Amino acid sequence: MTPIQCDVAVIGGGPAGLAAAVAATEAGADTLLLERHVELGGVLPQCIHPGFGLKLFGEELTGPEYSQRWVSQAAGIRRLTDTMVVSVSPGFTVWATGPASGLLEVRSGSLVLAMGCRERTRGAIAIAGTRPAGVMTAGTAQRLVNVHGHMPGKRFVILGSGDIGMIMARRLTWEGAEVVGVYELLPHLAGLRRNYVQCLQDNDIPLHLGHTVTEIHGDRRLTGVTVCGVDQAMCPMPATAQLVPADTLLLSVGLIPENELTRALGAEMDAVTGGPVVDDRMQTTVPGLFAAGNVVQVHDLADDVSLAGAVAGREAAAYARDGTAGAAWARVTPGSGVRSVVPQRLRLPADPATEITLRVRRPVEQRCHLLLTVRGATVARRRLDYARPGEMVSLSLGAQAAQALREGGDLAVEVVEA
């Protein structure tokens, strides 16, 4: 078996991988795109709702249309679909397998990880009760309805106010089902406000904050769930328990970056984002190994995933060409009020144009400042009218911060009320 040779191998053909492959090719790299599904696009083909492309194309596209734009841009790029990467080793050697090709060996100069994420399931949040049919993730229901044309139930309860859950609440209502309500454990919305307005408010679907499902009922098929209010420590309060009859429970309770391959290569991981630690060029702590999109951190918008993918692809092409991985980095650490930050490292000398993205720990519904500090001194700030955990925010590093980092020290990011 002759190994397939390429400059840049991209693992995953969703929005991050497509943008990475396009950017790497534009930068002159011989690029190979590997995708486990039979078609490219990742989750986009099942996201038939609008809202994609506002940032990149200046128009409101549906997921399939947004996907199609990238798939046509990637038209000339070598790809293997229906091919799953099973192992990777430094250097890089990629082993992949698929029904048409059998086992394949790929040798690449650099590697872009763009495997995206998986939904958390019932097992991940350990809901008590029986194990009937009719309990599934919101994304599974989305695929059944939008791609396969099957309605998975008639009366739905949705646990979690993530975007896919709210989008499915509208979709199922429009298909004639009854959506009893959306229940959210946290005291605030998990997804985007526009989805709350356009999916729930528009269709009179109630949102119950500070509630969770404590038990699943039913023998062969779900007959109902017990919902319960939670206290400030997020513990269910039994006195508030209530039986809600339903034949289907959808779970929209978060996403887990899919990083088995990343760990196998020994890249340092960030326990909060669930993804690898990356620098401002989307390079992990392994030289020549890049990562972008939801495999690094869960994004709100596909446009941002594509933008990150393009950086990873461009930089992976540069590494494959000249092999320079950088020599020194500053750490970026989440400070007061900040839950997670990406990138977690900045290659020195720091690029002032770097965008620092972050999620806040809890909602700040008033004017506040994002601060960047080096050795205790504020070197950049951005004023926000509010900051919410469900919405990723960003600020530019800027010249003053870049200059301060030349003199040593790490960068801390914090949010303070004005």
Add this chain to the structure above:
Amino acid sequence: MSAGEETKEIICTACPRGCPLQVRVLREAVQVEGASCRRGVAFGRTEALDPRRVLTTTVRVRGGAVPVVPVRTRSPISRGLVPGVLAELRRVELLAPVSLHQIVLADPADAGTDVVTAASVEEVS
């Protein structure tokens, strides 16, 4: 507040930022506060007088590689027209092959825009 004047609290959905708008409507005069861009002002005005949405759903396909194809209105339509257009689309069945942006319904319910496909579907023989 004078007679006929009404203030609506609206969350702007022109972009994911979600600015909280206060929209004062006095007959046809509309005053929008709280927007941080020009699109937000336009959104607040439309949302107070005639809220509009891009409608997306799927319609059945006969003889295709997949059983349904996603469809959309080309531009946003009045929110009140959504149920009627959905009902019309439930009666539609397309014949494969289906091309991208093929017209599915021309100007349904006098909405002022067409419903078109958002993907293509290959024919399966």
